[in-house]
Amino acid sequence: MINNTDSIYEIHSTCMERKDECLRHIATISDIVERSDLYKIFNNVSVAFKNLDVEFIECKKRNKLTIKYQELEQKFDEVANIFGQYVTLSLLSRP
Numbered sequence: 001m002i003n004n005t006d007s008i009y010e011i012h013s014t015c016m017e018r019k020d021e022c023l024r025h026i027a028t029i030s031d032i033v034e035r036s037d038l039y040k041i042f043n044n045v046s047v048a049f050k051n052l053d054v055e056f057i058e059c060k061k062r063n064k065l066t067i068k069y070q071e072l073e074q075k076f077d078e079v080a081n082i083f084g085q086y087v088t089l090s091l092l093s094r095p
Contacts, residue, residue: 011058018080019049025087048076
């Protein structure tokens with residue numbers, strides 16, 4: 001378990017950047033149907049990050065990463081990776 005406050009912020013910042021990167025991918029898609037499908041999947045990423053953000057507040061209070069935060073971070077990584085797979089599939093299915 002990491003007790004350094006700076007690393008807590010770094011970890012959370014990295015997750016926020018991944019969420020923003022997912023949103024930027026959606027913005028680059030010109031086909032409305034593809035964009036709509038990816039946005040529906042992005043909602044899962046957004047909900048996972050929201051849960052992570054709520055637990056981040058608890059981590060700041062305790063000055064260390066909680067076990068729940070670590071579990072939510074793993075869940076966020078899974079959802080973000082799934083989103084990345086859908087983006088790849090979307091790019092490969094273009095004519």
